[in-house]
Amino acid sequence: MKKEIVIIGGGPAGLAAAVSAYDAGVRDILILERDETAGGILNQCIHNGFGLHTFKEELTGPEYAARYLKMAQEREIEISLNTMVLDISPEKTVTAVSPERGLFTLEAEAVILAMGCRERPRGALAIPGSRPAGVYTAGSAQRLVNIEGVLPGREVVILGSGDIGLIMARRMTLEGAHVKCVAELMPYSGGLKRNIVQCLDDFNIPLLLSHTVTAIHGKERVEGITLAEVGPDRMPVKGTEEYIPCDTLLLSVGLLPENELSKSAGVALSPVTGGPVVDETLETNIEGVYACGNVLHVHDLVDNVSAEAAKAGLSAAAYVQGKKTEKGDSFRINCGRGVRYTVPSTVYRDEKENVTIRLRVDNVYKNASLNVYFGEEKISGCKKNIFTPGEMETLILLPKQWQGREGDLTIALEDNA
């Protein structure tokens, strides 16, 4: 079967991409969603705080998902549920399977990658010790509590202060569990400031920076963990080990864009983000293959995902409608001091629209400016009291800022005088 646009994933990114492609005039759109409902991980995020930018109100995850699902349904965009994509070829042949449709293939004109991300498991950290029940990624625990209605633990230690870990510290506490502490390897948290305040501080849950779990104990079920301070080299400091009895260890130690399918399509990935390398249209190195949301890079706010995905939807629509002009020369966006990555990483010089650049810094910087240079020439800057890796930064670049200028763009953090 042929399709103009096939979207892999029916979470917030896939839904927003579909809606914007539809509104740009494309009708032949199919979303492939592996779960039994659309909405992705939002369905288990029953806390509020979603939609402040997009809808100017505070929604829960399922409410936010429902808004986009409604928009998709109003447009009669087809969503194939329980459908697992098994392969995407470089020629954009998508192979998928579902109980209803069996194994089937689609010849897509454009593909939008919106598969989201997965959590880093315990094994990736190689935490020594036993392998009992009671070690969960924060997201698995979230699903058990919020969807299945069960309590995966009572005496809880959380390793990693990513946003899901912080949210789950509060969630487990509200369900009667005792969260003993949140340990963070880095000297700063990877989560949003608002989550640290609302999920830890408000419940007197200690956040132990520069700490890690060095061993897991218990043969069948977790009985305790060993916690230790880490030095500047992030290695445990001998003599600081402390045994903490607990029945549960939750891990919130990073999210990894899930790009196994992208690889099968030949999409080039960034070693920094783990997501595809894209230009300002969010097109990957494979023509007609776009990426958005957490499969591209991990976001903190779903509002940013929706905005980014809408752009991918527009670009894919322009591509299948033949509106896209031949791509000419482009400039690179270089990561200067303090900038870990940017999305996009290149911009076409004849781009007529504003370009949104999303980026993360690589450390905590106080009283600094994020400055944008073309060669030696500074073209813009933004001053802030604090930059942290846990909060994504957004810059808007106007066409007049690159038109007539040569060379590449560099974004760098500089201390304020």
Added chain:
Amino acid sequence: MFDAVIIGGGISGSAVARELSRYQGHFALLEKENDIGEGTTKANSAIIHAGFDAAEGTLMAKMNVRGNLLTEKLAKDLSFPFKRIGALVVCHEGDDREGLQKLLDRGIANGVEGLRIVEREELKELEPNIADDVVCALYAPTSGIVCPFLMNIALAENAVANGVEVHLQEKVEKIEKTAEGYRLTTSKGVIETRAVINAAGLYADTLHNMVSEHKEEIIARRGEYYLFDKDMGSQARHTIFSLPTKMGKGILITPTVHGNLIAGPTAEDIPDKEDTETTPEGLGKVRKDLSRNITGINTRSIITTFAGLRAHRPQHEFLLGEPEDAPFFFDCLGIESPGLSAAPAVGEYIASLVAEKLQLTKKEDFIETREAIPDPKEMTPEEYNELIRREPAYGNIICRCERVSEGEILAAIHSPIPALTTDAVKRRVRAGMGRCQSGFCLPKVLEILHREFPEKPLSDFCKSGQGSAYILGTVKEELA
């Protein structure tokens, strides 16, 4: 009254059970855990060794070479994954080349076929990522890799199909000699049997010492491993060994039958036979040696670490057969490496001893083959679609990393030895075995288990052993 009771559902016990089920009689296999293969069998290098390593004339050597020979047909008959990928024992610049020659001579004496020493140029062809300072290697083309879980399960399931009773969660606590044979007192009651087969792995010494004055000792020798994601699976094409040392075969690197890469094991004697903890020291040792023989191994692709215990006998030789002071009691004791490779031969040998002693006659209706759970990944698109038409659950992917469908999970749950824990499901169909390590599929697998056994609360479902429950309560339980 049983004719024979096998104690231990690991690879050896299951192999004996399967071979014994060729004969007429009343047999049982007792396993103390929630599933078979929960001990040494589930955590090792998953290699069917060629047989050049054990000393000439030993049972280890004989059983290894014979076991290797039997595995190919067994894998076909019982449908478990086995690949004869070959092994290389590599020799670095400045290493003792004579050691390699000795291995070659020993292998030839043991009857291993096809062994030869390959020089750098050919070696590079065989193994493109071989380290620069490797000058030559012993090439053993008959060496293979296997899925130890499925090999174990296949043997036991075939035994069940041929009439052997498998009792899970039944631990033998006492063995007494009786006029007719032996009386076993177990965690569930009393069992009378004419003969006993002791395949209790790490605890084979305890059982042996209950009936014999010739005392035996089994020491737990721990080995730690790294498991890598499938992007590293073709980094090595063969099983790569370093020249062996006194403490074992050293760190090896090998692809697995499922396309992953495994590195390990360490060798450390420990006092606690239950201590399968990994350690910073052990993992550090493996990590240090990762790039010694093969280049390009990326530690970012590590999916998990694990440790297994070998049942080490100080004599470093299998003990197979009856102690002179305990007739009708058959030991399979000291089954450490190459125990997995030897298992088919050990099963054949012990079964023949038992059959002779009990004067058993062969069945005419022995079922030689066993079918595996359908694996869509091995099917043509037409076959897969036909399967989904018949059973739509095979089209519902539950474990995204390993692409395991609901149909496969259901088949595992309702298999001849039912998978009642998430680990038992994982070992049969690989749900949770992949890169996310069950982060996404665990809640779904629990849900499916619960759906199939609705009378049991969700908090009854375990990871593996009793007490390894995932769920400790419900939300809002104070309000209930």
